[in-house]
Amino acid sequence: MKILYFALFRERLGRGEEDIAPPPEVVTVRDLIGWLRSRDEAADLVFANERLIRAAINARLAKLDSPIAGATTIALLPPMTGG
């Protein structure tokens, strides 16, 4: 699956997207964040505060406890500041 990062997350990680293959025990968006943090020091810092993470699955807003099974694209987003 593909993972997308935006704004502050994209800048701090130094990349806007990557292809990932999380292990089967990664069931929810929250699990995915934990897995990303465990394999990358920069991600560990960037995603340290769960309250400042929004998520989307296949270009629809999702919750952190949403399951990621069947997702083709997951996005991790800082709080929005549009309008």
Add this chain to the structure above:
Amino acid sequence: MEIRVETAPFDPGAETNAFIAAAACAGATVTFTGLVRSRPDAPVEALTLECYPDLASNEIARLATEATTRFALSAVTIIHRYGTLSPGEPIVQVMTAAPHRQAAFSAAEFLMDYLKSEAPFWKKEATSSGEQWVEQRSEDERAKARWSD
């Protein structure tokens, strides 16, 4: 229902006139236009809006559908720009049409309150002291909460 997420500038007056012409039988229309803000103490030289266009189109359409049902709108148009803008330029325009003014006003407020925290745009301001991401205002989260039943 018309949703546009785009980089090109738009003409707020022309958009308003077209909306009113198309909604002529509605009775009441409301237009809100959001502009790039500057500050006297730290003038903003440019504002860059980052966007996730696919998610923006989906979420704005979802909000517009919800507003149409909740306020019985006869028409709604939402335009949101992204890319690099200058102070004073229009960023967003929300236009609502309904049989009476209160529904049109309320729907426009509802849409703006939700767009602020659920539409995937991120503002970065450039001032003489460098570039900085704009942080989410807690007032914006509270403004949204008032619509929950």
